[in-house]
Amino acid sequence: MLCKIHLDATVKWVQKLLPDETGLLVRTNLCEALLGHFSHDAIEPARELLLHNELTPDLRHLRSNLIAYCKMLGTRFPEFDAWQREAARDAKEEREQMREFEKLVFETGGDLRQLAQRLVTQRAETQAETRRLKNEVAKVDHILAAKSSPRRAAGSTKPGRIGRNEPCPCGSGKKFKNCCMK
Numbered sequence: 599m600l601c602k603i604h605l606d607a608t609v610k611w612v613q614k615l616l617p618d619e620t621g622l623l624v625r626t627n628l629c630e631a632l633l634g635h636f637s638h639d640a641i642e643p644a645r646e647l648l649l650h651n652e653l654t655p656d657l658r659h660l661r662s663n664l665i666a667y668c669k670m671l672g673t674r675f676p677e678f679d680a681w682q683r684e685a686a687r688d689a690k691e692e693r694e695q696m697r698e699f700e701k702l703v704f705e706t707g708g709d710l711r712q713l714a715q716r717l718v719t720q721r722a723e724t725q726a727e728t729r730r731l732k733n734e735v736a737k738v739d740h741i742l743a744a745k746s747s748p749r750r751a752a753g754s755t756k757p758g759r760i761g762r763n764e765p766c767p768c769g770s771g772k773k774f775k776n777c778c779m780k
Contacts, residue, residue: 609635626656633667744768
């Protein structure tokens with residue numbers, strides 16, 4: 599609503615409300631309202647909000663608006679170039695997602711039940727793939743950590759040497775000679 603009331607008093611009220619507000623969504627909306635009024639006082643609060651919070655769809659939108667606002671007024675801030683690239687990448691990704699969604703709508707013939715079922719299936723597949731990749735990365739990290747700090751074999755006179763019959767440092771539970779030594 600504050601974006602639609604174009605008065606100097608609106609800008610003053612938003613500036614007055616913004617410092618005391620703790621809710622992320624409300625702060626985001628107040629920054630959007632200031633940007634909508636082309637107030638230079640919008641740049642720093644919006645920038646701080648973006649710097650100190652994880653990017654949500656609302657904050658991505660705020661970032662895009664902040665970049666557009668600064669481009670129109672010829673203003674820059676330290677993160678401008680990096681954020682501009684990220685916003686362009688996000689916009690491209692959103693367009694691709696929208697095309698995929700439109701394709702699904704077309705394939706289902708507009709049947710909402712079938713569309714919802716396909717979306718749920720896709721999400722489950724994506725989550726399963728994400729879990730699989732995370733597990734794979736964890737295994738590689740574990741192996742790299744074990745290989746980068748080899749244990750000293752019992753009775754060995756050389757530091758860092760692992761005996762053939764010692765447990766493998768990768769944590770597999772196998773003997774070294776049957777595991778990573780190969």
